[in-house]
Amino acid sequence: MTGRPGEGRYTCPSFLPGSLHADAGFFGLTAYEAATMENLLKKLDLTSLRLFVAVCQERNIARAAEREFIASSAVSRRIAEIEAVIGLPVIQRQPRGITVTPVGETVLRYALAIIGNIEQMSAELSRFSSGAKGRVRVVANLSSIVQFLPEDVAAFGRAFPEVSIELEEENSADVLRIVGEHAADFGICNPVAGSETFEQVPYRQDRLAVLVPGGHRLAGALRVSFDDLLDDSFVGLRSESALTQLLTQQAAGVGRQLDVKIRVSSLDALCRMVHAGLGIAIVPEQVGLLYLNALDVSLLSLSDAWAVRRLIMIFKARDQLSASAAALVGFLGKGG
Numbered sequence: 001m002t003g004r005p006g007e008g009r010y011t012c013p014s015f016l017p018g019s020l021h022a023d024a025g026f027f028g029l030t031a032y033e034a035a036t037m038e039n040l041l042k043k044l045d046l047t048s049l050r051l052f053v054a055v056c057q058e059r060n061i062a063r064a065a066e067r068e069f070i071a072s073s074a075v076s077r078r079i080a081e082i083e084a085v086i087g088l089p090v091i092q093r094q095p096r097g098i099t100v101t102p103v104g105e106t107v108l109r110y111a112l113a114i115i116g117n118i119e120q121m122s123a124e125l126s127r128f129s130s131g132a133k134g135r136v137r138v139v140a141n142l143s144s145i146v147q148f149l150p151e152d153v154a155a156f157g158r159a160f161p162e163v164s165i166e167l168e169e170e171n172s173a174d175v176l177r178i179v180g181e182h183a184a185d186f187g188i189c190n191p192v193a194g195s196e197t198f199e200q201v202p203y204r205q206d207r208l209a210v211l212v213p214g215g216h217r218l219a220g221a222l223r224v225s226f227d228d229l230l231d232d233s234f235v236g237l238r239s240e241s242a243l244t245q246l247l248t249q250q251a252a253g254v255g256r257q258l259d260v261k262i263r264v265s266s267l268d269a270l271c272r273m274v275h276a277g278l279g280i281a282i283v284p285e286q287v288g289l290l291y292l293n294a295l296d297v298s299l300l301s302l303s304d305a306w307a308v309r310r311l312i313m314i315f316k317a318r319d320q321l322s323a324s325a326a327a328l329v330g331f332l333g334k335g336g
Contacts, residue, residue, distance in 0.1 A: 043085050046118065048078045049111040052090065055079060056108050060097040082107065133162040134324030139170050139178045140188035141242060144311050146267055147286040148204050149188070156331045163324045172242035179314055185325035186315040188332075190242040198314035201333045208243075208307040209285040211270075213277045214296035223301040226250055233279040235270055236260040247282060250306060271295060 054064035055075060065072040083089055090104030100108060140149060145167070153165055170178060172189035179187040179198065188203055189195065210229065212218055218228070230251065236258070237244050244263075251258050261279045264270050267287045274281050275295040288299040313329055315321060321329065 044082060044111075046115070048082055049114060051075050051078045052082055052104075053108065053111050053115065055091065055098060056100050056104065059099070061093075134322060135164045135166065136322070136325045136328050137166045137168070137184045138186060138188065138328070139168045139175050139184040141172045141175055141190060141311075142169055142237075142267060143190070143206055143243070143284050143287075143309075144188045144203065145169050147206065147284050148311070152332055156328060159331065160324075160327060163327065165328070171238070171240050173240060176314065179316065182316070185322060186313055186329060188311060188313050190246075190309050191312055192242050192245070195312065195314055198316065199318055201313045201329055203311040203313050203332055206309040206311050207285040208282050208302050208309065209288050210280060210300040210302055211274045211283050211288045211291070212280045212298050212300065213274050214298065216280065216298065218280075218300060219298040221300050223303050225303045226307075227254065229280060229282075230254070230256050230258070232259070234258050234260045235273040235279040235281045236263050237267075237270060238263055238265055243282070243284075246306070246309075250304070271297065 051064065051068060051070070051074075054068050055061055058064040058067060061075050061079075062072050065075045068075070079091060086103065086107065088103045089101050090107050091098040091100055149167065153167065156163070156165070168178075168184070170187075172192045173194075175187035175189040176192070176194050176198070178184045190206070191200075210218075210224055218224055234247075236247070239245075247258060262273060264273060267283060270281050270283060271287070271291045272295070273279065275291075275297050282302065285299070285301075288297075291297055292299055313332060315325075315329070318326070318329075
């Protein structure tokens with residue numbers, strides 16, 4: 001039977017959820033009381049529910065108050081408010097603590113569910129704000145992609161599995177342009193003209209080395225200077241690459257011009273050209289190491305101070321980064 005106040009006792013209405021549906025008849029509630037209890041619970045604030053849960057778990061108001069860093073009188077007042085809203089007692093006070101009434105057990109189950117849902121929602125929302133969900137577009141130069149980003153991006157993906165990354169390769173000058181046009185969240189490049197106009201975060205250090213073909217006059221050397229190489233023929237990257245511009249500037253600084261026999265667009269092709277004997281090349285050290293066992297080449301340290309380069313992350317303004325982009329910048333800024 002269902003009805004208004006005073007119309008007989010409880011018969012389970014189909015619209016009542018879970019435990020309230022199952023337990024209300026046992027508690028001797030009328031249909032009206034049972035049907036409205038869920039709505040009554042919605043009138044209770046979260047603090048009252050948390051304190052009620054603490055009382056039920058501790059079975060003692062004083063201990064619950066101590067646990068929640070609040071006065072016992074305030075806890076008692078909150079329990080009284082719950083009972084006033086529901087119209088039924090939720091606890092019974094005993095000389096050595098409290099017992100939870102059957103109605104209180106039902107309220108407890110709902111309170112735990114409400115608190116759990118709110119905590120779950122908070123955790124999911126915090127994952128958005130901490131950068132754990134979303135898409136990040138990064139534009140990076142060849143050196144950073146070949147040497148460091150594969151492992152670093154993989155590590156980031158394990159830490160933030162719900163962030164997707166779109167990674168595009170460009171030369172350092174184009175990295176500046178694309179970030180400046182807001183076509184990427186941030187970029188990774190070597191410091192070049194114009195990079196000082198962006199906010200910067202250090203990423204990695206990039207050491208240059210010399211790759212020479214097997215049988216070259218310097219193949220047995222461990223360390224050489226740039227001056228030692230200026231009479232050789234070079235294999236180089238495209239003229240717009242930061243590495244090519246650096247080598248051109250260094251040669252011009254001593255009144256020389258590099259003899260570049262062939263230019264290619266990738267470091268893999270560059271190393272293979274050296275292997276074929278078409279010239280020597282200056283390459284990122286980590287790239288050269290990858291080819292030592294695969295090709296007939298030797299890798300020599302370059303002693304010049306400028307051979308240690310910086311890789312930086314650039315963006316227009318930190319406060320304009322999305323949460324996901326900020327998380328990736330922070331992760332990469334710590335060395336991955």
